[in-house]
Amino acid sequence: xxxxxxxxxxxxxxxxxxxxxxxxxxxxxxxxxxxxxxxxxxxxxxxxxxxxxxxxxxxxxxxxxxxxxxxxxxxxxxxxxxxxxxxxxxxxxxxxxxxxxxxxxxxxxxxxxxxxxxxxxxxxxxxxxxxxxxxxxxxxxxxxxxxxxxxxxxxxxxxxxxxxxxxxxxxxxxxxxxxxxxxxxxxxxxxxxxxxxxxxxxxxxxxxxxxxxxxxxxxxxxxxxxxxxxxxxxxxxxxxxxxxxxxxxxxxx
Amino acid sequence: xxxxxxxxxxxxxxxxxxxxxxxxxxxxxxxxxxxxxxxxxxxxxxxxxxxxxxxxxxxxxxxxxxxxxxxxxxxxxxxxxxxxxxxxxxxxxxxxxxxxxxxxxxxxxxxxxxxxxxxxxxxxxxxxxxxxxxxxxxxxxxxxxxxxxxxxxxxxxxxxxxxxxxxxxxxxxxxxxxxxxxxxxxxxxxxxxxxxxxxxxxxxxxxxxxxxxxxxxxxxxxxxxxxxxxxxxxxxxxxxxxxxxxxxxxxxxxxxxxxxxxxxxxxxxxxxxxxxxxxxxxxxxxxxxxxxxxxxxxxxxxxxxxxxxxxxxxxxxxxxxxxxxxxxxxxxxxxxxxxxxxxxxxxxxxxxxxxxxxxxxxxxxxxxxxxxxxxxxxxxxxxxxxxxxxxxxxxxxxxxxxxxxxxxxxxxxxxxxxxxxxxxxxxxxxxxxxxxxxxxxxxxxxxxxxxxxxxxxxxxxxxxxxxxxxxxxxxxxxxxxxxxxxxxxxxxxxxxxxxxxxxxxxxxxxxxxxxxxxxxxxxxxxxxxxxxxxxxxxxxxxxxxx
Numbered sequence: 001x002x003x004x005x006x007x008x009x010x011x012x013x014x015x016x017x018x019x020x021x022x023x024x025x026x027x028x029x030x031x032x033x034x035x036x037x038x039x040x041x042x043x044x045x046x047x048x049x050x051x052x053x054x055x056x057x058x059x060x061x062x063x064x065x066x067x068x069x070x071x072x073x074x075x076x077x078x079x080x081x082x083x084x085x086x087x088x089x090x091x092x093x094x095x096x097x098x099x100x101x102x103x104x105x106x107x108x109x110x111x112x113x114x115x116x117x118x119x120x121x122x123x124x125x126x127x128x129x130x131x132x133x134x135x136x137x138x139x140x141x142x143x144x145x146x147x148x149x150x151x152x153x154x155x156x157x158x159x160x161x162x163x164x165x166x167x168x169x170x171x172x173x174x175x176x177x178x179x180x181x182x183x184x185x186x187x188x189x190x191x192x193x194x195x196x197x198x199x200x201x202x203x204x205x206x207x208x209x210x211x212x213x214x215x216x217x218x219x220x221x222x223x224x225x226x227x228x229x230x231x232x233x234x235x236x237x238x239x240x241x242x243x244x245x246x247x248x249x250x251x252x253x
Numbered sequence: 254x255x256x257x258x259x260x261x262x263x264x265x266x267x268x269x270x271x272x273x274x275x276x277x278x279x280x281x282x283x284x285x286x287x288x289x290x291x292x293x294x295x296x297x298x299x300x301x302x303x304x305x306x307x308x309x310x311x312x313x314x315x316x317x318x319x320x321x322x323x324x325x326x327x328x329x330x331x332x333x334x335x336x337x338x339x340x341x342x343x344x345x346x347x348x349x350x351x352x353x354x355x356x357x358x359x360x361x362x363x364x365x366x367x368x369x370x371x372x373x374x375x376x377x378x379x380x381x382x383x384x385x386x387x388x389x390x391x392x393x394x395x396x397x398x399x400x401x402x403x404x405x406x407x408x409x410x411x412x413x414x415x416x417x418x419x420x421x422x423x424x425x426x427x428x429x430x431x432x433x434x435x436x437x438x439x440x441x442x443x444x445x446x447x448x449x450x451x452x453x454x455x456x457x458x459x460x461x462x463x464x465x466x467x468x469x470x471x472x473x474x475x476x477x478x479x480x481x482x483x484x485x486x487x488x489x490x491x492x493x494x495x496x497x498x499x500x501x502x503x504x505x506x507x508x509x510x511x512x513x514x515x516x517x518x519x520x521x522x523x524x525x526x527x528x529x530x531x532x533x534x535x536x537x538x539x540x541x542x543x544x545x546x547x548x549x550x551x552x553x554x555x556x557x558x559x560x561x562x563x564x565x566x567x568x569x570x571x572x573x574x575x576x577x578x579x580x581x582x583x584x585x586x587x588x589x590x591x592x593x594x595x596x597x598x599x600x601x602x603x604x605x606x607x608x609x610x611x612x613x614x615x616x617x618x619x620x621x622x623x624x625x626x627x628x629x630x631x632x633x634x635x636x637x638x639x640x641x642x643x644x645x646x647x648x649x650x651x652x653x654x655x656x657x658x659x660x661x662x663x664x665x666x667x668x669x670x671x672x673x674x675x676x677x678x679x680x681x682x683x684x685x686x687x688x689x690x691x692x693x694x695x696x697x698x699x700x701x702x703x704x705x706x707x708x709x710x711x712x713x714x715x716x717x718x719x720x721x722x723x724x725x726x727x728x729x730x731x732x733x734x735x736x737x738x739x740x741x742x743x744x745x746x747x748x749x750x751x752x753x754x755x756x757x758x759x760x761x762x763x764x765x766x767x768x769x770x771x772x773x774x775x776x777x778x779x780x781x782x783x784x785x786x787x788x789x790x791x792x793x794x795x796x797x798x799x
Contacts (some may be wrong), residue, residue, distance in 0.1 A: 022695045055698040193390040
């Protein structure tokens with residue numbers, strides 16, 4: 001395999017690239033020069049300014065084509081792989097239906113005094129977020145969203161009543177580390193109330209969590225900001241179906 | 254130029270498009286409407302025999318109450334909660350509240366209503382139901398105060414008519430509808446004004462995520478929201494004033510839209526009327542299906558908010574586009590038609606005229622499906638011909654927009670073309686960066702260029718566009734109408750509430766005894782009194798003389 005590549009326009013190695021951007025300048029000669037200067041600083045040399053259009057009073061939109069001098073060194077490319085595959089809603093439904101042969105039960109809540117249901121609603125409500133439907137939309141998931149200010153005993157009771165496979169807890173408020181205390185209290189309560197093999201998967205989410213703190217908080221997974229419903233659904237399938245054996249082993253240990 | 258004049262002109266505009274392009278059987282269309290009315294009637298009866306905390310708070314807002322306690326809880330919430338604690342909601346809050354004003358030697362004024370709320374919050378006032386002459390006096394006072402709010406709504410409507418007359422309506426149909434959503438009202442304002450300058454006829458300010466589930470309306474100008482800006486009375490006022498400035502500058506009246514949905518629909522509708530908003534998102538079932546709000550709460554709140562919109566001359570936009578983002582746009586095409594028919598019935602029942610019905614639908618068919626464009630045309634034309642006098646709201650593709658912005662721009666062009674070919678009233682401008690980023694300045698500019706090109710190049714193509722008799726488009730439209738009728742028959746048999754509970758719409762199951770906000774619903778007791786409903790249900794005398 002080649003170890004170095006360049007962008008491809010119509011000839012190998014030509015490095016041709018197309019970019020568009022807006023500068024906060026009215027459209028004149030100077031603005032066009034400014035766009036070309038930016039292109040050069042981005043590594044496009046020579047660059048062709050193929051389009052410039054003023055928008056409103058003080059902004060101009062540019063399209064620039066040019067050859068970049070940068071090389072891509074393939075042996076230095078680093079990617080962090082997600083440890084579970086991202087599935088479509090259809091794939092999630094099919095796997096649950098085939099492998100579990102029943103609905104996968106999810107219970108969600110904001111615990112403690114936290115009244116910010118934005119996160120849990122984005123993940124659970126059909127409305128979803130960023131064009132992705134929430135877990136309620138998944139035909140094979142049975143979702144109970146308990147809303148805000150749910151106490152830990154209420155949550156445990158609901159998880160038992162719903163025979164929850166997974167419990168999702170959202171925490172936004174971080175004053176005096178409330179999110180950490182609440183999460184520890186929650187995971188301890190579940191450990192106390194249910195034997196390890198019947199304990200639901202415990203998942204917390206919120207903008208201020210460190211995703212590496214699962215062990216310390218006693219939960220199975222932490223999701224940070226920008227998490228989408230699809231990622232959560234894919235993780236549920238991964239942890240409860242495709243990777244179930246491994247989880248069992250970890251629990252026993 | 255009154256709204257009615259605009260409406261007549263609009264009818265003339267679409268009359269020459271003729272309503273026979275699809276050759277729909279008038280008897281079938283009549284049957285569809287009759288079924289929708291029969292399915293909707295029990296829900297209207299339910300709405301007429303119940304009230305909610307938000308309906309009662311709206312009454313107090315019409316009476317002039319504003320402001321919030323130091324924790325940000327509005328005084329209207331404090332007062333309604335206190336009344337509910339003492340005597341329940343079944344009689345409405347008007348009688349106990351205005352009786353209490355008299356008992357405590359307070360005046361019938363907004364300021365003293367707030368004073369009463371403060372006293373109630375501190376526990377120094379107990380509410381009771383007045384009887385006899387005290388009840389008559391309380392009723393009279395409540396009606397006088399609510400009437401003042403409704404008069405303000407009437408004045409705003411007349412003011413809008415004057416401004417439309419002075420500055421004019423957009424020159425073209427469809428009206429171009431653009432969204433701003435920064436979370437900060439003071440950022441929204443320059444963006445909205447720039448969008449208007451760039452050609453937007455209607456500005457919608459997206460609300461903060463989660464506001465629909467707040468059981469109170471936040472107060473004041475707000476600068477922090479999640480993916481949108483809170484709907485507050487002050488934010489409404491600030492934005493309307495800014496767009497009045499833009500209307501003067503541009504020589505066309507720029508309309509403002511917000512969202513009357515969620516748990517505070519009646520109050521938000523009231524605030525929209527008080528601050529002269531021009532359009533409101535207001536769907537009869539959206540909150541139930543997509544926000545898991547209790548069905549009864551929603552239908553009661555819906556009816557009141559639509560009565561306010563009717564009075565305020567506000568155009569409502571319904572949310573049928575949402576069904577197509579969850580279900581398949583071909584398979585579920587008839588659920589859109591059914592929902593439009595139900596929305597029309599509920600709207601008429603609440604007093605809205607056809608020109609106020611921005612019934613929604615969307616361009617959401619998978620573009621990889623063969624003949625997808627012809628299917629879109631058939632569906633859009635069906636909506637046009639079923640509701641010839643309604644300014645339909647045409648929504649752009651979202652579900653099949655990917656990060657491929659080039660393909661997205663082409664798809665938006667085809668969306669715009671369907672809009673032009675089928676005489677849509679309001680066109681929400683599609684962004685090629687849908688599902689990628691919140692629109693950049695350049696995204697919006699490119700999107701508007703797209704709209705202008707299509708309307709300029711093919712805006713009158715509907716004159717030449719006549720689908721072949723019994724051709725693909727006609728047959729598809731007939732099929733969707735047939736499917737809609739059989740679904741309506743099922744709903745009517747099953748009752749609408751059961752159909753919703755069974756997951757007929759979207760794929761959500763929403764039983765009537767579940768969902769958010771149910772505890773804020775109360776059945777009317779004998780002697781329930783709501784001064785606002787009392788006024789709103791008395792036919793307005795001379796609309797034109799407003």
